[in-house]
Amino acid sequence: MQEPSEPGLPETVLVDPERHVESFRQAREARRSELVEDYVELIDDLIGDGGEARQVDIAARLGVAQPTVAKMLKRLCEEGFVQQRPYRGVFLTEAGRRLAAQARERHRIVERFLCALGVSPETARRDAEGIEHHVSAETLEAFRAFAERRGGA
Amino acid sequence: MQEPSEPGLPETVLVDPERHVESFRQAREARRSELVEDYVELIDDLIGDGGEARQVDIAARLGVAQPTVAKMLKRLCEEGFVQQRPYRGVFLTEAGRRLAAQARERHRIVERFLCALGVSPETARRDAEGIEHHVSAETLEAFRAFAERRGGA
DNA sequence: TCAAAAATATAGCGTGAGCTATACTCGGGG
DNA sequence: CCCCGAGTATAGCTCACGCTATATTTTTGA
Numbered sequence: 349m350q351e352p353s354e355p356g357l358p359e360t361v362l363v364d365p366e367r368h369v370e371s372f373r374q375a376r377e378a379r380r381s382e383l384v385e386d387y388v389e390l391i392d393d394l395i396g397d398g399g400e401a402r403q404v405d406i407a408a409r410l411g412v413a414q415p416t417v418a419k420m421l422k423r424l425c426e427e428g429f430v431q432q433r434p435y436r437g438v439f440l441t442e443a444g445r446r447l448a449a450q451a452r453e454r455h456r457i458v459e460r461f462l463c464a465l466g467v468s469p470e471t472a473r474r475d476a477e478g479i480e481h482h483v484s485a486e487t488l489e490a491f492r493a494f495a496e497r498r499g500g501a
Numbered sequence: 502m503q504e505p506s507e508p509g510l511p512e513t514v515l516v517d518p519e520r521h522v523e524s525f526r527q528a529r530e531a532r533r534s535e536l537v538e539d540y541v542e543l544i545d546d547l548i549g550d551g552g553e554a555r556q557v558d559i560a561a562r563l564g565v566a567q568p569t570v571a572k573m574l575k576r577l578c579e580e581g582f583v584q585q586r587p588y589r590g591v592f593l594t595e596a597g598r599r600l601a602a603q604a605r606e607r608h609r610i611v612e613r614f615l616c617a618l619g620v621s622p623e624t625a626r627r628d629a630e631g632i633e634h635h636v637s638a639e640t641l642e643a644f645r646a647f648a649e650r651r652g653g654a
Numbered sequence: 655t656c657a658a659a660a661a662t663a664t665a666g667c668g669t670g671a672g673c674t675a676t677a678c679t680c681g682g683g684g
Numbered sequence: 685c686c687c688c689g690a691g692t693a694t695a696g697c698t699c700a701c702g703c704t705a706t707a708t709t710t711t712t713g714a
Contacts (some may be wrong), residue, residue, distance in 0.1 A: 403661070568674085
């Protein structure tokens with residue numbers, strides 16, 4: 349039953365269950381939207397770079413097989429982020445472009461922040477890819493402010 | 502085929518595909534080990550706090566159902582991180598304790614770092630839960646150094 | 655022009671992590 | 685003593701996201 353703990357014991361950290369569960373729930377949710385943001389951001393980049401985003405290029409960038417990309421694109425279509433015509437390219441909808449811009453902004457801030465902190469550019473790029481999806485608005489603002497104060501750029 | 506880009510064009514950011522894919526691969530790998538670390542760390546906390554880690558408590562903390570926990574514990578057993586006897590509690594093996602200590606250390610550093618940066622404690626705790634799994638050794642060291650210089654504590 | 659190459663679509667499979675429902679154990683109180 | 689409730693185990697489902705293999709379509713170049 350686990351006593352509420354004797355008054356005198358040190359009693360380890362353990363926050364209360366309610367807050368604890370909230371943290372994990374947030375992390376799980378972030379994981380769910382990670383892929384969507386990655387795809388949309390990448391598609392936007394590819395279109396900006398080469399004028400088009402082909403499945404093979406997306407697959408090559410993400411390091412997955414082409415059918416995996418095809419399946420995800422179908423989902424993104426259903427969710428209204430991209431538009432695609434069979435055997436033709438894929439384009440972002442207005443919502444897709446908005447999400448891409450937002451994701452890229454966050455990505456940029458995190459990466460710059462890490463650089464400003466003294467992390468090597470290569471590591472900053474790689475870590476940012478994972479971290480960007482887990483920073484809340486408050487933390488992101490702290491990152492932004494710090495990078496501006498220091499690293500400048 | 503996407504030309505290598507005309508010499509005069511701005512040509513957007515896009516790092517080369519090889520590095521790009523490496524970032525995503527790293528993020529996917531982190532995602533895979535996240536859960537294991539979360540479980541082991543939590544089990545260690547529960548044992549430290551109440552002397553035992555029951556499935557119901559783990560489930561309540563993580564915000565998932567008990568059978569989900571049972572299934573994961575079986576996996577952790579097979580991977581050699583925990584030891585369990587049917588209808589009895591679950592304990593960490595030596596490897597499990599080592600992993601838990603390491604995970605907690607990283608968690609602690611990230612959380613302190615965020616606090617030192619000016620993020621509110623509540624947000625720091627929640628964001629740390631997601632970020633901790635995506636910081637490389639280099640970035641973690643930068644976090645540690647910064648927190649030590651500033652926030653102290 | 656038309657056949658081969660490249661890209662996309664589709665089918666079908668595996669694994670991980672979640673769920674509900676239900677069966678089983680164990681320990682404590684009637 | 686035995687039954688009941690709390691906790692655990694198990695069965696069986698869904699969904700997301702990988703994969704390979706193969707069919708279809710588009711593009712390209714001889």
